[in-house]
Amino acid sequence: MRVTTLSIGDELTHGAILDRHGGWFAGRFDALGCDLVEHRMVGDDRDLIAASIRELAASSDLLVVTGGLGPTADDLTREALADALGESLVLDPEALAALEDRFASRGRVLSESNRRQAHRPEHARSLPNANGTAPGLEARLGDSRIVVLPGPPHEMHPMFESVIASGIEPSADHEATIDINGYGLPESRAAERLGPLLERDRDPLVGIKVSWSILTASVRGTGVEAVARAIERHWHPLAYGRGATTLEEVVGGLLEQQGSTIATAESCTGGLLGGRITEVPGSSGWYGGGVVTYSNECKQQLLGVPAELLERHGAVSEQVAVVMAMEAARRFGADYALSTTGIAGPGGGGEHKPVGTVWIGGCDTTGDHPNAWARRFVFPGDRTWVRDRTVKSALQMLRLHILGFESPLLWEAEQS
């Protein structure tokens, strides 16, 4: 099946928001065994939208359009679809009733601008939207099916699955792409380890990408499972999961299996590590809590880090990271603890401790004696990147510890 897609919105063509729909459609249609021929992005221009709909519909079996269904005057996709179909807009009574219900259940009255959203081209069909006010639209133009979905991803994605994906029967010989995720290896080394697997004339075809420091190898074609396993061996033990699996899910799963718990003591990450751990539903099963000790006073008062230690070694030091992890484990009665202390920047760096220097501490009380340690990293990137990489390195460090591996991680520095 030949598919085309169209994203609409001035915020996209003016660069205020990155259009991620094209890439998302590409991935989903690839998994469904469909051929995404073309994706377009245009602004809120009624004539241009109508012309694009006509052109794309003429060159595909299915055209998916997103955006421009909102309640405001610059949302023109409904009108443009009607133009493309040569129809006028009519009020859809069911869509209107659904909108009124939605507003009533929230104690609000339907406004005139939201009422616009219940309109559809005469021979189009309204598609219910469980997560927002804008119904979708479905119509036929020539031999092509046109589906229009709202722009916000959390509204669009579920509608895509129910309206589009559920109706596509993957062809018998189509194998779903397998994505293998890893963390802690430079991209160039990750590629070298795969060697000839990356050659472009092979089947299955393997591609590597890096997004927010997470390496992903995508395997598409025939016999993907065997190649996926080979990649997991080559990246061992830094490959941590497939598909949408996150590091925090993997760590949570290990803790749940063991019936263990974890506590956190965060300085430079300011709560992000706890935030990441609790992103996983059910994390109350392994995470009781943590402290954010951003200032030195807090480190002393909440965790009992000795003032003398802070003075002698500085807050960003192996000693302080170790005490933070030990005290977090002790005070929360947790089996494991992770601590972070570092210089996220932009200020605060020095010759011996440049911006990006982070100590990540760990503590394991599951053995006969509590065992605490810390590892030093020098992360590249700005404040946001340093903090994100700290969180990911801490989770990978705990995962490797629990599994019994001692692998150095990317950006880990010699002990100093």
Add this chain to the structure above:
Amino acid sequence: MRVTTLSIGDELTHGAILDRHGGWFAGRFDALGCDLVEHRMVGDDRDLIAASIRELAASSDLLVVTGGLGPTADDLTREALADALGESLVLDPEALAALEDRFASRGRVLSESNRRQAHRPEHARSLPNANGTAPGLEARLGDSRIVVLPGPPHEMHPMFESVIASGIEPSADHEATIDINGYGLPESRAAERLGPLLERDRDPLVGIKVSWSILTASVRGTGVEAVARAIERHWHPLAYGRGATTLEEVVGGLLEQQGSTIATAESCTGGLLGGRITEVPGSSGWYGGGVVTYSNECKQQLLGVPAELLERHGAVSEQVAVVMAMEAARRFGADYALSTTGIAGPGGGGEHKPVGTVWIGGCDTTGDHPNAWARRFVFPGDRTWVRDRTVKSALQMLRLHILGFESPLLWEAEQS
């Protein structure tokens, strides 16, 4: 100047790599005062590329194409450009010499496949590429200028600046777009408040978008400052800043001005609120730390929340939110404190406390007597959305409190 852009590559249409070029072009051309009419993304298909080049060139003064200039057999942009121009490919001696030099300087011999890269359509011009092997191409088709650049961003961006941006004189009357951000108002109400400002035939043109619950009104055209101020009045007091300004920056700025400090006590957000506050460089000036009390035991042990209160009202209650905020302020010696306790889902919801129910507590010790309160919200969306909206609502709540406003916020529920 009307501009169109085209990204080429099977890795884009198959979803292996996210096409970021469209968004990048959108931002750069907006800053240069050019009108990006349309961006397209197609795979490595010679006929489709040629057809897209012809169509886009016909509808714009400048067409920028990226990708498909590599040395391998699936790189077909050179051939497709020649097709679109109705010309054949010839070897460019200067481009070939530059390629041979590049390879020689690395001790490598030019391969036959790399030699292909020195070809250009007869009347096109080769553009030197300082950061890679693929030269760019420049040609005219009708009234349109076509520039073809290599796909890798670190090769494409410098060539864009030297070949394209440097030649564009921003028109004297070009005013930079102003973005006004707000939080806590539904999009439909935000639009109604702007009324005729949103009409499509006006100058300046105003558009509204919502990204992760943040409202942004973009004002582009002539006389943008006066209209931006009008929007800030209409959204008052929920408009909090312009451009890339974040809520956490605004709250941090207010605290810094006052010389005040803040502490946090988080349950359902698990550390995300502290993480957000410390995203701002210099936040150690107003944030000492916080606690993440995810379990009831932690709420009792770290914050002294009475067991009786937890039993009688439940952890997700006004009473518990108030005590958490008060105790955080007291234990950290902070002027203000924020607390969160709620049901982020997917499990844990009930009839009276559905998933999305969150109490946000506040405490202000700057007056003669400490003042603590809590507000109830029922946030729509999944776990990630509920937690993100909790953090933003807490920050907006504190901002309004410090400024002395008492505005209800979106998703705030009647007290029960």
